[in-house]
Amino acid sequence: MAEPCALCGATWGGRRGTFEGKELNFCCDACGTFYGLALGEVKDSTGWPIVDRLFLDQVHGLEAEGWAEHAGSRLEFHVEGLADGSKVTLFRPNGPPQRKSST
Ligand SMILES: [Zn+2]
Secondary structure, eight states: OOOOOTTTOOOSOOEEEEETTEEEEESSHHHHHHHHHHHHHHHHHHOOSOOSEEEEEEEETTEEEEEEEETTEEEEEEEEEOTTSSOEEEEEESSSOEEOOOO
């Protein structure tokens, strides 16, 4: 049984990539590359030293809605990139990071 892709949740593929000291599963090279780029964008906009988890909830072609979490805070963002995952063309947080409720 394949682990889902850490970026898009697809359950096919089986590429591995290491980010923030954790080995993650990706469906394709584009997802693996783009995950690293999106991590950088999140760090730039939040000042977080590391990102614990990042995921794209909804992918519409080259655009996606995603979120990232670190130390109980969550940043939601809109991101656009190239089809091969080699470049982020637009990164826009949907506001400042929010504390996650503990419920
Ligand atoms: Zn993927």
